[in-house]
Amino acid sequence: MLILGIDPGLATIGxxxxxxxxxxxRAIEYGAITTxxxxxxxxxxxxxxxDMMDILQRYKPDCMAIEExxxxxxxxxxxxxxxxxxxxxxxxxxxxxxxYEYTPLEVKSSVVGYGRAEKQQVQYMVxxxxxxxxxxxxxxxxxxxxxxxxxxxxxxxxxxx
Numbered sequence: 368m369l370i371l372g373i374d375p376g377l378a379t380i381g382x383x384x385x386x387x388x389x390x391x392x393r394a395i396e397y398g399a400i401t402t403x404x405x406x407x408x409x410x411x412x413x414x415x416x417x418d419m420m421d422i423l424q425r426y427k428p429d430c431m432a433i434e435e436x437x438x439x440x441x442x443x444x445x446x447x448x449x450x451x452x453x454x455x456x457x458x459x460x461x462x463x464x465x466x467y468e469y470t471p472l473e474v475k476s477s478v479v480g481y482g483r484a485e486k487q488q489v490q491y492m493v494x495x496x497x498x499x500x501x502x503x504x505x506x507x508x509x510x511x512x513x514x515x516x517x518x519x520x521x522x523x524x525x526x527x528x
Contacts, residue, residue, distance in 0.1 A: 368386070368387045368388075368429045368430075368519075369384060369385070369386055369387075369395065369426060369427070369428040369429050370384070370385050370386075370387060370428060370429065370430055370431075370432060370515040370518050370519055371383070371384050371385075371422070371423070371426070371428035371430070371431045371432070371464070371515065372384075372385065372431075372432045372433075372510075372511040372512055372513065372514030372515030372516070372517075372518070373431060373432070373433045373434070373455055373511055373514065374433075374434055374507045374508075374510035374511040374514060375433060375434060375436075375448055375451055375452040375455055376448055376451060376507060377402060377408075377411060377415075377447040377448055377450070377451045378401065378402055378404060379399050379400070379401050379505060379507045380399060380400040380401075380415060380418075380419075380451065380455070380507065381397075381398075381399050381505070381506075381507030381508040381509070381510050381511035381512075382396075382397060382398060382399065382400065382422060382508070382511050383396075383397040383503070383508060383509075383511035383512030383513075383514070383515050384396045384397065384422075384426050384428060384515070385497070385512060385515035385516060385519065387519040392496055392497055392516060392519060393497065393498075394497040394499060394512060395426065396426065397503055397508050397511065397512055398508055399505055399507055399508050400414070400415060400418040400419070402414050402415060408447070408450070411451075412450060412451065412454045415451055415454050415455065416454045416455075416457065416458055419454070419455050419458035419459075420458050420461070420462070423458055423459065423462040423464060424462060427462075428464060429464075429465075430464060430465045430466070430467060430518065430526070431459050431464050431465070431466045431467070432466075432467050432468070432469060432514040432515055432517060432518035433452065433455065433456070433466055433467070433468050433469075433514065434468070434469065434470075434471065434474070434510070434514060435468040435469060435470045436448065436449055436452060437470070437471060456527075465526040466526055466527050467518055467521075467526055467527065468527050469514060469517050469518070469521070473517060473521070474489070474510075474513050474514055474517040475488075475489055475513075477513075477516065477517035477520045477521060478492045478493065478496070478513045478516050478517060479492050486506065489509065489510070489513050490502045490503075490506070490509045492513075493509050493512045493513050493516065494509075496516055497512065497516075
């Protein structure tokens, strides 16, 4: 099974494609989609959509795991991320890919075994579970791989509609 993990954002969108075979995981491809801060929002969203469609059509994942929106104190950032997330969800829908969402707490619990784990602990476990030589960079990429691993351990989840 191919699982695409997505850490949504506007400036940087982490993605990680993981193959699951039984209880074994292997990283197929990972990286980040980036947009230029000086571009108008419409262009940035269009770039995200185009890049997501390319990834989805090239790799044809069985499903996508995406981080649930987390609202902190900065509502402007949350709105920007929500718009980017919407474009990502649209791309998945157009490609017929089921989407599952997970909270940061669920991801940390699945990957590290502790919901309040530090970012470095998650990155270490991603590296270990996928047998990678180095920790994926930027952090958004490691987070996307963690989302894919989380879904792999929680396969009974129901897709968002």
